[in-house]
Amino acid sequence: MKIDVVLPCLNEEAALPWVLARMPYGYRPIVVDNGSTDRSAEIAAAHGALVVREPRRGFGAACHAGLLAATAEVVCFMDADASLDPRQLPRVADPVLEGGSDLVLGRRMPHAGPVHARVGNAVLARHLRRRAGVPVRDLGPMRACPRAALVALELADRRFGYPLEMVLRAAAAGWRVTETTVDYLPRAGRSKVTGTVRGTARAISDMRRVMAEERRTAALSREETG
Known part of the structure; x- marks a missing residue:
């Protein structure tokens, strides 16, 4: 196994068979069960995935638990809801394996979904370009980077701010x-994050909090070195 793939999971029994069946050779799926009440964990294990249970609820908690369970030099992340095709994982992983990038994000095309989710994502991506100089247009959930280096970043957020904190x-x-393009497909079931205005607002609030904390940390660092 050369690459581990972290799949945060909350009640995705309908999507997991399709997702896991399309995992490329050499990519080991790590399904992190974040308190599912359906048969997600059982189905994941039956399809050959390593199942990690993370009782602390939160998208970031699930992602980080999967990261700590990974052992490969390169780790990928992607949603387990069938909105992304695992066969496209090499699009984000290959540039890392070849040494051309340290973190690759999959830009979802077309970026469908609720209008409020698309607008919120676009605003956050614009902030990243302007304030952090990061040339991304989508905070896509399919991504790849070196595992040990990511662990060393000591990401602290355990909610929806985790993906943004990773980039910052x-x-x-x-x-x-x-950034590279990946196909964005109709997901299986309704999203736990962006399926409602309330869910999107919660995710954006978490990400704005992360951005504010990173700005404060940077300002304190400048004061200490100045």
Whole structure:
């Protein structure tokens, strides 16, 4: 196994068979059960995935538990809801394996879904470009980076701010952050994050909090070195 794939999971029994059946050779799925009440964990195990249970609820908690369970040099992340095709994982992983990038994000095309989710994502991506100089247009959930280096970043958020904190800390550490296109498919069931206005608002609030904390940390660092 050369690459581990972290799949945060909350009640995805309908999507998991399709997702896991399309995992490319050499990519080991790590399904992190974040308190599912359906047969997600059982189905994941039956399809050959490593199942990790993370009782602390939160998208970031599930992602980080999967990261700590990974052992490969390169780790990928993607949603387990069938909105992304695992066969496209090499699009984000290959640039890392080849040494051309340190963190690759999959830009979802077309970026469908609720209008409120698309607008919120676009606003956050614009902030990243302007304030952090990160050339991304989508905070896509399919991504790849070196595992040990990501662990060393010591990401602290355990909610929806985790993906944004990953990009911000990577950029601050001088990582080469790039973007490639991936297909965005109709997901199986309604999203736990962006399926409602309330869910989107909660995710955006978490991400704004992360951005504010990173700005404060950067300001304190400048004062200490100045």
